[in-house]
Amino acid sequence: MLGEACCVRRAWWWAVVLGALGVAAAGALSLGERAASNDNAPVPLAEQPKVGDKAPDFETKTLDGKVFHLAEAEGPVLLVFFAPWCPPCNTEAPHLQELHEEYAKQGLHLIAVAVSTTLKQLNEFRKKYGVTYPIGFDERNNDTARAYGVRYIPSTFMIEHTGEISGTWVGFSPGKTSEEVKQAVEQALEKYARAKQSEK
Helix, strand or coil: CECECEEHHHCHHHHHHHHHHCCCCCCCCCHHHHHHCCCCCCCCCCCCCCCCCECCCCEEEECCCCEEEHHHCCCCEEEEEECCCCHHHHHHHHHHHHHHHHHHHHCCEEEEEECCCCHHHHHHHHHHHCCCCCEEECCCCCHHHHHCCCCEECEEEEECCCCEEEEEEECECCCHHHHHHHHHHHHHHHHHHHHHHHCC
């Protein structure tokens, strides 16, 4: 599903320049171009996984000092790629916080992985929007985003407790995307609850 989105292609150069000026905006360089200028070999930019595909495994350090590892997560996972300088991502943040508050106790893991940003920007973002869900900070050339073929942000993936992707969204539109994501979360949690019940 396509909503309002920032192009990651135009992220890195402007993120650095405008970030230095204290300006939040989506800028101008692809992840591939940015990584190519780095001596460290990056994860290749993959094709974006589709509904029905197995979600690529990943682990990421979070701002609270923990490590989130997809393979170790019990229950469904809502994975969101974002950046603080991306206006649609900022619009999406309160909706994600509501989902986290409503469904975390039912087994939902909501993890937002930042791309092309700084720790300072992330901490300011978390404070501004009252975010309590985990935020992953990819320190190695946006490896996790590249493994998921992320070219635009926000990009969101609903991952079932089985590891299968059951929903994908590119961009965010209040009302439309938020309702679709919420419905997908509820359906994934229902499946998870039935699976746990059948194990008893």
